[in-house]
Amino acid sequence: xxxxxxxxxxxxxxxxxxxxxxxxxxxxxxxxxxxxxxxxxxxxxxxxxxxxxxxxxxxxxxxxxxxxxxxxxxxxxxxxxxxxxxxxxxxxxxxxxxxxxxxxxxxxxxxxxxxxxxxxx
Amino acid sequence: xxxxxxxxxxxxxxxxxxxxxxxxxxxxxxxxxxxxxxxxxxxxxxxxxxxxxxxxxxxxxxxxxxxxxxxxxxxxxxxxxxxxxxxxxxxxxxxxxxxxxxxxxxxxxx
Numbered sequence: 001x002x003x004x005x006x007x008x009x010x011x012x013x014x015x016x017x018x019x020x021x022x023x024x025x026x027x028x029x030x031x032x033x034x035x036x037x038x039x040x041x042x043x044x045x046x047x048x049x050x051x052x053x054x055x056x057x058x059x060x061x062x063x064x065x066x067x068x069x070x071x072x073x074x075x076x077x078x079x080x081x082x083x084x085x086x087x088x089x090x091x092x093x094x095x096x097x098x099x100x101x102x103x104x105x106x107x108x109x110x111x112x113x114x115x116x117x118x119x120x121x
Numbered sequence: 122x123x124x125x126x127x128x129x130x131x132x133x134x135x136x137x138x139x140x141x142x143x144x145x146x147x148x149x150x151x152x153x154x155x156x157x158x159x160x161x162x163x164x165x166x167x168x169x170x171x172x173x174x175x176x177x178x179x180x181x182x183x184x185x186x187x188x189x190x191x192x193x194x195x196x197x198x199x200x201x202x203x204x205x206x207x208x209x210x211x212x213x214x215x216x217x218x219x220x221x222x223x224x225x226x227x228x229x230x231x
Contacts (some may be wrong), residue, residue, distance in 0.1 A: 037220075047159070047167065047210050049220035060219050096166055101178075106214035107157035109178060111166040 002026035004036070004097040004112035011118050012087050018117060022080040022097030029075045030055055033103025036080045038071070040093040041114075048093075051082060052100065089119045125211055125223035132229040138199040141226045143211030145192050147218075155214035156194045158187060161225075162207045170209075171196060198228070206230045 008020035020038070027034060037052030037060075051071040052060045061069050070083045080097065094116045098108035126144045133139040143156070150156070154174045159167040169178050171187035174194060184205075186197045194213075198205055211223040 039220075046225045047161075047212075047222040049212075049222065052219070063218055101169070101172060105172070106155040106220070107169055107172040107212065109169050109172075111168070114166055 002099055002110045004099060004110060006095060006097045006112045006115040008095075008115055008117065010116060011120065013121050014088055014119060016087050018082075018084045018087050018091070020082045020084075020095055020097075020115065020117075022082075022112060024078050024080065024097075024099070027099070029073050029078060029080065032056075033100075035100030036073070037098050037100065037108070038080075038082045039096045039098055039108075039111075040091075041096070042090070042093040045093075050084075050095075053080060087119045091117070092119045093117060125213055125221055127209075127211060127223040127226045129224070130227045130229065132231055133198075133201045134231045135201050135203065137201050138197060139201060139228065140198075141196045141209050141211075141228070143194045143196070143213075143223050145194075145213055147192075147213065147215050149215040150189075150192045150194075150213055153214075154189070156187070156189060157212045158185075158194075158196045159210045159212065160205075160207045161210065167210065201230055203230050 003025050034055040038050040053071045068085045073080045094114040096114045097112040099110035101109040156174045158171040160170045161167040174189045175187040184200050209226045
C-alpha cells in the first residue's frame with residue numbers, strides 16, 4: 001500500500017527558507033518510472049504544482065517558482081525533500097506530497113494528507 | 122504560462138447529470154491526452170478521478186466520465202449523489218509548464 005506523509009515546520013518567518021520532507025512507503029524511489037512531487041493550496045484557493053523528482057534524479061520545477069525551489073531525494077531513507085527560499089506570507093498554504101501514477105503518466109494517484117505552513121512574523 | 126479556465130460553480134439535484142468544463146490555451150491541450158481531474162472534499166486531500174482525459178482509476182464509480190474536444194476538456198457526473206459535493210480541479214501537463222491546474226469548480230448537490 002502506497003502512503004506519503006509530509007513533515008516540516010508549521011510556522012516560518014518571512015525571508016526564511018522552508019524545508020519539507022515527504023516520507024514514502026509501499027514503493028521505492030529508485031524504481032524505474034517513479035516520480036514524487038509537491039503541490040500546494042493556499043487557504044480557499046486552487047491547487048498549484050511546485051516540483052517533481054523522478055527515479056533517475058531528473059527534476060522538474062514550476063516555471064514561476066523555479067528560482068526558489070529545490071527538490072531532492074534520499075532513496076535509502078525513502079524521503080523526498082523540498083526547499084523553498086525567501087518565504088513570504090503569500091506562500092501560506094497546505095503543501096501536499098504526491099506520487100506519479102506510473103511510467104509515462106501525467107497524473108498523481110496518491111496524495112499525502114498535507115501539511116499547513118503559515119508564513120508570518 | 123498555459124491557463125486552464127473552469128466555471129467557479131455548478132449545481133444539480135440528486136439523480137441529475139452535471140458537466141464541468143476546463144478550457145485551455147496551450148496547443149498541447151488539443152493534441153495530447155494529458156488531462157486529469159481531481160475531486161477534493163473540503164478538509165481532505167484531492168483524489169484522482171480521471172486520467173488521460175477519459176480513464177477512471179480503480180474504485181472510481183462509472184458515474185464519472187471525461188472527454189475532450191479541441192481545447193476544452195469536460196468532466197461529467199451522472200446520477201448525482203450527495204457525496205459528490207466537492208471541489209473539482211482539472212490538470213494539464215505540457216512540456217513547457219509541466220503540470221498546471223484549473224481554478225477549481227465547486228459542485229453543489231441541491
